[in-house]
Amino acid sequence: MKRPPVLPALVVAGFVLLALGAELVTPADPYEQSLRARFTPPAWEAGGTRAHPLGTDRLGRDLLARIIFGARVSLAAGVLAVLLAGLVGAAVGLVAGYHRGRLGALLMRVTDATLSFPIILLALVLAVTVGPSFGNVVLAIAVVLWARYARVIHGEVVALMERDFIAQARVTGCSPWRIILVHLFPNTLNTLLVLLSLQIGYVIIVEASLSFLGAGIPPPTPAWGSMVAEGREFVTSAWWVSFFPGLAILLVVLAFNLLGDWLRDTLDPKLRHL
């Protein structure tokens, strides 16, 4: 077995703690503006102060505080969207795998149609359609993402259906729902867990991309993607405004991906193509 990824686990745990206890650890109010402190550089650069360790943005808001509060938005969006998509996808995959007839075929056609769709394009259309807000962004991502879970779980269920214990469950008179929930679902949990962990990082990037494009979490709520976008115009004179939120995305996504890779190798090595 591979060595457990201690460092990525610590990074994820660190960000989760920051997100949960943002009020306790923040060095400043993430919404407080100060025109005199606009574009203060990070503490170690000339002109930086200890009061703003990573500097301030265009409105003089403390960057570190905004990144800490932004962790809350990014992690919550990632976890919620992945859970929602996983729930819907697993349900579709289980039902389509059990009922291989017309219903199953129809469900899988819809799944394939969703899969052949560029995810950000549809999420962007949805986010703009229903209006940008936290809930809508999560919903928009989940609406596109569920199909991946449905595909993989469906494949798994189709293979499980050939196994003897399913035939035995049928013979003993289990209802379809009982077979799906008690006999099939627990056997797909490993796969589902691996998929969930591998997708969190991706979803955080999608949410950040949507926020970057102005279709995500609306300002002034600190979201990493929109913070990068806000700093984009000033990147030559104030590089830190865009740089640090992006770095936070990179760190947290990298940590989640490494954790997911390890989980996959440990629980379900046959999923390595995911």
Add this chain to the structure above:
Amino acid sequence: MARFLLARLVQSLVTLLFLSVVIFALARATGDPLTLVLPMVATEEDFANARRELGLDRPLPVQYAKFVGRLLVGDFGTSIRSRRPVNELLAERLPPSLALAGFSMVVSLALAVPLGVLAAARKGTAVDSAAKVVAALGQSLPTFWVGIVLIEVVAGRLQWLPAGGDGTLAHYVLPGFTLGWFVIAGLMRLLRSSMLESLGAEYVTTARAKGATEAAVVWRHALRNALIPVVTFAGVYLAILVTAAIVVETVFAWPGMGRLAYEAITGRDFPVIQAVVLVTAMLVVVVNLAVDLACAWIDPRIRLHGRP
């Protein structure tokens, strides 16, 4: 084979039809586009006139039927914002996007294939570790941030390459690399694992037993079979490229479909949104169809049973 082909063709058409309904419904739900187009002082009468002129006063099913009818003859309507035919906009924006995506794909393949093969052939060495770092970073770097950092450092501070606009080959390097980054990582990872699999296969042992050189074993015998899953994923990578293009083209001010999509969505330009999304989806569906046929041609198990 004919049966398989027909089934896949029908399936692709159903997918496109389903998407056209979704897109139509979504575009109509984005709110009244006229509030963005007409001046603030426009009267009720101006609104009614504009609505009639653009056909927005008709019942939704009628609008949809007209929409599909026009699509079938290749007419995407008129852009609400620019008042220009959508076809013209597409003709203008599609070539730069395809050029960028093509450049990106070539660069990705040129980097990913050797790296993936070497990582598998020399498992556990420095090449393999380097490949792992590339793979991990490729899936964790936010595209828009990479673009901004590259523009600032390579184009701004170092002044090595131009940052935006298209023209010479040099203009392609930064956006092309930003766009391809994710694909490089994904392709390489995929190739590495399928190479490891084929290097352990019996025909590789046979080739070695015949006395083939190590290079021939790796690059001829193993690579050929390892490429099949890569071909299978071509459609997925195309969808990823198209998606990333929206962000990359916006960051690099690239005059392509991605930026057109972004402009159309933020400007609630129905006809353009529909056209861009459908053209993109069509591209993805056609490539997926081609990929399936290629796989069926390579692997008889697929055309006989529908799955490998």
